Amino acid sequence: MQYERLSDFAEKCPYLLFDFPLYTKVKINTSAETTEDMEILDYNEDDTPNIVRHIHFLENKDVRYLKILATQEKNFYYYCPFCKRKLQIIHKGYKLENELSESLLTTYSYMFSMSDEFEEYDEEAAKVSIKRFEEFTEQLFDENKVLKINLECTSKDKHKLYVIFQLTEDNYLIKVGQYPSILDFDNSLKEYRQVLKDKSVTKELTNAEILKTHNMGVGAFLYLRRIFEKLILEQFEQAKLANDIDVQVFNDASTEDKVKILHEKGYAPTYMAEINPFIYSILSKGVHRLSEKECNLHYDTLKESILLILEEKVAMARKEKLKKLTKNELNKIHTKLSSKSVKLVKEVAATEKIKEL
Ligand SMILES: [Zn+2]
Structure with missing residues (x-):
């Protein structure tokens, strides 16, 4: 499997944290995504429905996954290099000062055909998406754009593990450090x-x-x-x-x-x-x-x-x-x-x- 963007790791969080190579760029795409649905408003006299269609502009799935990765409490069954066995490892998740914004950016609705207004919604969604991403990362990363994720094993010794990420100007996430090392997590050779x-x-x-x-x-x-x-x-x-x-x-x-x-x-x-x-x-x-x-x-x-x-x-x-x-x-x-x-x-x-x- 190729890992190029952050959402590629959605099902592979421990792999990203402990096994993924250092200094490999992972893209965080900030452009808005869309989903569509429709709604029946009412029926005409001849029983034909009046349908309104909605186009929802959402934050990009990379951004949504960064939120989950950093702020949600997680625990996974993984190898602890100190205990030398598998057990639950916990990440408590960051509590941010300001509440996390929701992922929906805006919704454009129309009945018969799309109007020029759609373009305005599209542009607005793109702007809001970038603004929210900046606000979020400003809270999450320090002034050098560095994020440290602290984890703990659930043995009585509560071993501390951590991973350090750097966010680049062009929105790439790079793992720049981890403790214990990637090799320490590899117990396959004994x-x-x-x-x-x-x-x-x-x-x-x-x-x-x-x-x-x-x-x-x-x-x-x-x-x-x-x-x-x-x-x-x-x-x-x-x-x-x-x-x-x-x-x-x-x-x-x-x-x-x-x-x-x-x-x-x-x-x-x-x-x-x-x-x-x-x-x-x-x-x-x-x-x-x-x-x-x-x-x-x-x-x-x-x-x-x-x-x-x-x-x-x-x-x-x-x-x-x-x-x-x-x-x-x-x-x-x-x-x-x-x-x-x-x-x-x-x-x-x-x-x-x-x-x-
Ligand atoms: Zn341990």
């Missing part, structure tokens, strides 16, 4: 570290994230490509250890074929094999041909794919461990039962001997 032999993989994922938070998508893509290559190598090492692969054939193969070979032998996570035909070529295209903007736009999906491969690796490792464990236990049970039956045979033989005597 469990993967345990199953990865190559510990640099999680470090490189963190590097990719850092680059992404600064909108350097091409660099972030390069790290993702390295990670994908390293994951293939890890699976290859397993196959090599089990003496289950032709090293020369593997080394000579293209990246796509390498995954195919590993998958056929049961060494590649299924998801890795499924996305194999396109993930590597997308990552390579990103490194060589795509713009920073395109790489930034697609980064989250590609990172998610890498995380899914890692998740499958975690599941595979867990399964292997469980297999080994149950095999050992079965062996023990088998040995115990066998020795018991040998003892029983010996006992029976001894009894038979006594009988013979």
